[in-house]
Amino acid sequence: MQQLLDHVAALKGEFDREVFTDSYWAIRDEYDLGAADEQFWPPVFQRAGIESDPTLVASAAAKDAELASTIAREPHQLLLEIADAGVPLGILSNAPHRMAQSVRESDWASVFAHLVFSSEHGLMKPDRAIYDLAASHFSDVEPSTIHFFDDRERNIVGAHAAGWHGHLWRSVDQARFELRSLGILTKR
Structure with a gap:
């Protein structure tokens, strides 16, 4: 999660990371069940006080997927x-x-x-x-x-x-x- 938070901060500046993390996990089940990136990410950003746009959604989703599919x-x-x-x-x-x-x-x-x-x-x-x-x-x-x-x-x-x-x-x-x-x- 830390790398995702750092990625978003590099794009949008600092934000409330705890609120972002809590929001991410609060609605994650919907995402795992098939919700589109455009359904999942904007509410996460909004709750953390980050202005969302399609480029940010695509970038965060790609980074999240990259991190989750990387194996040590x-x-x-x-x-x-x-x-x-x-x-x-x-x-x-x-x-x-x-x-x-x-x-x-x-x-x-x-x-x-x-x-x-x-x-x-x-x-x-x-x-x-x-x-x-x-x-x-x-x-x-x-x-x-x-x-x-x-x-x-x-x-x-x-x-x-x-x-x-x-x-x-x-x-x-x-x-x-x-x-x-x-x-x-x-x-x-």
Whole structure:
């Protein structure tokens, strides 16, 4: 979020960053469910006292998508280890259209067999229906064998309700440890 705030400040000058952040998250579900950039960003800017225009909306949306679709070296390495172990990978993400497209175009997304984004289906975690939809892409995999990592407890609860094994994401090391403990990854 800090980089997005800095980006907007570079374009418009300083503003109330706390109000902006609170506004961003207060209506983020609508964006993740498919609202257009032009529906989401102007109210966020307005609440933070920033005059909105189409150029600012496009720039903020692009920066937000870029930041959300950039992956650090360590998580990328873990994904490669899992893929090398022959484990089919999928993404289930609450993400607006622009972020979903940015992820699809990223180099690192190629390790995933399936990508399911909330904005493309009008469903979002922790709604059981989106977990079922994601699982349906893996027709030869039983939901009870799916291991799902997420940084929000409510989404882990949703995964459990769908019959999945949910794991709270805390760090790459923690995830690697859990995957090794489960026998999904072997020690190197």
